[in-house]
Amino acid sequence: MGLFEQKNQKTPLADRIRPQSLEDFVGQEELVDKNGLIRRAIKAGEIQSMIFWGPPGTGKTTLAHIIAKIKDYKFISFSAVLSGVNDVRRVIKEAKFYRAQGKQTILFVDEIHRFNKAQQDAFLHCVEDGTIILIGATTENPSFAVISPLLSRTTTYVFKSLGEQGILKIIDRALEFKQGLLEYHPQIDKSTKEYLARVTDGDARVALNILEFATLTAPLKNGKRGITLSAIKKAIQESPLLYDKKGEEHYNLISAFIKSMRGSDPDASLYWLARMIESGEDPLFIVRRMVIFAAEDIGNADPQALVLATSCKSAIEFVGMPEGFLPLSQTVGYLATAPKSNTALTSYKEALKDVKEHGSLPVPLHLRNPVTPLMRKIGYGKEYKYPHNRKDVQLNAPTQENYLPEKIKGSKYYTSSNSGFEQEIKKRMKKNETTD
Numbered sequence: 463m464g465l466f467e468q469k470n471q472k473t474p475l476a477d478r479i480r481p482q483s484l485e486d487f488v489g490q491e492e493l494v495d496k497n498g499l500i501r502r503a504i505k506a507g508e509i510q511s512m513i514f515w516g517p518p519g520t521g522k523t524t525l526a527h528i529i530a531k532i533k534d535y536k537f538i539s540f541s542a543v544l545s546g547v548n549d550v551r552r553v554i555k556e557a558k559f560y561r562a563q564g565k566q567t568i569l570f571v572d573e574i575h576r577f578n579k580a581q582q583d584a585f586l587h588c589v590e591d592g593t594i595i596l597i598g599a600t601t602e603n604p605s606f607a608v609i610s611p612l613l614s615r616t617t618t619y620v621f622k623s624l625g626e627q628g629i630l631k632i633i634d635r636a637l638e639f640k641q642g643l644l645e646y647h648p649q650i651d652k653s654t655k656e657y658l659a660r661v662t663d664g665d666a667r668v669a670l671n672i673l674e675f676a677t678l679t680a681p682l683k684n685g686k687r688g689i690t691l692s693a694i695k696k697a698i699q700e701s702p703l704l705y706d707k708k709g710e711e712h713y714n715l716i717s718a719f720i721k722s723m724r725g726s727d728p729d730a731s732l733y734w735l736a737r738m739i740e741s742g743e744d745p746l747f748i749v750r751r752m753v754i755f756a757a758e759d760i761g762n763a764d765p766q767a768l769v770l771a772t773s774c775k776s777a778i779e780f781v782g783m784p785e786g787f788l789p790l791s792q793t794v795g796y797l798a799t800a801p802k803s804n805t806a807l808t809s810y811k812e813a814l815k816d817v818k819e820h821g822s823l824p825v826p827l828h829l830r831n832p833v834t835p836l837m838r839k840i841g842y843g844k845e846y847k848y849p850h851n852r853k854d855v856q857l858n859a860p861t862q863e864n865y866l867p868e869k870i871k872g873s874k875y876y877t878s879s880n881s882g883f884e885q886e887i888k889k890r891m892k893k894n895e896t897t898d
Contacts, residue, residue, distance in 0.1 A: 475674040476667045478641045479632075480524050482531060488631050488666070489521055489624045500525070500619065504532055511589050511596040513574070513604050513613070516621025519665030522599040526570045535595070536560045536567040542576040550584045557594045567594050574598030575607030582609045589615050623664025630659045632666045636673060648677050650689040658694050672697045712743075716751060723752075724759050728798035735787075735794050745786050749775045749793075756797060763803035763882030770796055801882030812875040823867035 481487050484494045484501060493500045503509055509529060514522040523539075530537035538553055557567035569585075571577070588594050589612070596616065600607055604618050624632075633655050636642040662669040673689075676697040680687035715738050722730035738748055749771065756771040770793050777789035832842035847863050864871050878888035 474671070475636055475642060476519075476670045479636055479639050479670075480527065482528065484528060484532075487521060487525065487528060489628045490525070490621055493619055493621075494525070500529070504529065509533060509535075509595055511594075511616040512598070513608060513616050513618040514597060514599045514621055515604050515618055516601070517623050517664065518601055519662075519667035519669075520621040520624055521666070522621055523570065523572065526568065526597045526599070529597070530568045533566070533568075536565050537570065538567060539570040539572070542571055542573045542581075550581065554584075554588045554593060557588065561593060569594040569596050571596065571598045573600065575600040575602040575604075579609055582612050586611055586615065624666055625664065626656070626659040629662060629664065629666060629669050630655055633658065633669060633673060636670055643674065643677050646677050646680075647686040648680070648689050649686050654689065654691045654694055657691060661698065715741075715743075716748075719748075720751060720755055720759075723755055723794065723798045724802065726798055726802065728795050731794050731798040732791060735790060739783075739787055739790070745778050745783055745790060746775070748790065749778055752790075752793060752797060758807050759802055759804055760797065760800045760882075761803045761806040761884070762887055763801040763879065763884045765883060767797055767800050801884075803879040803881045803884050805877050805879055805884065809876045816870050816873060820867075820869060823869055826864065826867060828863075829865065 484504075487494050490498075492498055495501065514525065516522060526539075527537060529535075536557070538556065540549060540553070553569055557569065560567050574582070585594075585596055589596050598608065598616070604613055608616075637648055637650070638644060658669055658672060662672065672694060676689050676693045677687055679697070680689050680693055715734055719731060719734035719738065722734055735748070739745065752774065753768070753771040756767040760767040774789045774793040778786040781789065827841040828844055828846045830837070830842040832838035832844075837843075866873060878884040878891060880888065
C-alpha cells in the first residue's frame with residue numbers, strides 16, 4: 463500500500479494520509495526515534511498499557527495505530543464522548559474472545575479524561591490481567607483526569623505540539639500523496655504553506671482540515687487549483703488559538719502571566735495577556751488575578767498598584783470588550799514595572815502560624831467593647847488607652863498598650879522590605895522603636 467494506508471476518499475484527509483510506520487511518523491522524536499522510549503519498548507516486546515497526554519493533532523491516535531500494526535494486535539477504538547460502561551464491557555468481552563484465539567487487543571480510548579470514575583474503573587481488572595492493552599489519549603493532565611488506580615497500571619507518555627517544520631512536512635505529504643490532494647493538482651507557494659504551519663498551533667489535524675477546505679473551494683484553472691494566502695485565511699475564519707478555558711492550558715497561561723509580572727518583565731507580561739485575550743479568556747478572570755498580584759507581589763512597596771488594579775476592574779466593567787484591553791494593558795505595564803514585595807503574604811502567614819498553633823485565644827478584656835453595664839462591670843474595656851488622647855507622640859508610633867492575647871504578647875509578624883515605599887515604612891518603624 464506504499465507510504466500510507468489506502469483510505470476511502472470520503473474519509474477526512476488526516477485519516478486518509480495517516481502514516482503506517484514509525485519511520486513516516488512526524489514529531490515526538492523522544493518516543494519514536496531509534497532510542498525513543500516507545501520504539502525501544504516495541505523492540506523489546508514490552509508493550510504495556512499507556513496514556514498518551516498532549517495537545518490535539520500531535521499523533522496520539524496515529525501512534526496507537528502504528529503500534530498495533532507493528533505488533534499485529536487487534537485494534538479497537540472508541541471515543542469516551544460517545545461510549546459508556548456497556549460499550550467498555552462489550553469490548554472487553556470481544557478482547558477475551560481474541561485472546562482465546564491467541565491474539566492480543568489494543569483498546570484505544572480517545573479523550574479518556576471524559577470517562578467518569580465508574581467508567582474508568584471498568585478497565586482496571588482487564589488491564590491488570592492483560593486482557594487488553596489500554597492506550598488512552600487525553601489533552602488533560604492525567605494526574606487530575608485519570609483515576610489513580612488506572613494511572614498506576616499505565617505508563618504516561620507526553621506528546622508535544624508539532625513544530626512548524628513538522629506541520630510543513632505533513633502539508634507536503636497531503637499535497638503529494640494520491641490519497642491526499644494530489645488529484646486536484648494544488649498549487650500553493652512556500653510562504654502560504656509557512657503561514658498555515660505557523661497559525662495552526664502545532665495541530666496537524668487543524669492544518670489538514672484547513673488545507674483540504676481551501677483546496678476544494680479553490681477555483682480550477684488549467685486543470686489546477688491555486689491555493690492563495692487569502693483562501694487559507696478565509697478557511698481559517700479566525701480559528702481560535704490553542705486554549706481551553708477549563709483545561710490545563712488555561713492554568714499554564716495565567717501562570718506564565720503572573721510569573722512574568724513577578725519577574726518585572728513587561729514585554730512577556732503583555733504577550734501572555736494578549737494570548738489570553740485573543741483566545742477568549744474572561745477579562746474579569748484576568749483582572750481578578752491582577753488584583754491578587756498587586757497585593758501579594760507588590761503590596762506596600764507601591765500601594766498605588768492595588769488602587770490601579772481595582773480601578774482596572776471598574777474600567778473593564780464600564781467599557782467592556784474589545785476596548786477593555788486598553789485598561790488591562792495599562793495596568794499590566796504598571797504592575798510589571800512596579801517595585802516588588804511579598805510582605806503582605808509573608809506577614810499574614812506568620813500571624814496565621816500562631817492562630818493555628820494556639821487556637822482561639824481570648825481577646826484581652828481591655829480591648830473588648832463594653833456595650834452593656836454587665837460587660838463594664840466584669841472589666842470589658844477597663845484601662846483601654848485611647849490613642850487620640852496621646853499628645854506627646856505621633857499617632858503612627860506604637861503605644862505601651864498590648865493588643866495581642868497575653869499568651870503571645872510581644873509577637874512580631876509585620877515586616878517591611880527595602881523595596882519602594884516599604885523603605886519609608888521601615889524607617890517609620892525603626893524611628894518609632896527608638897522613640898518608644
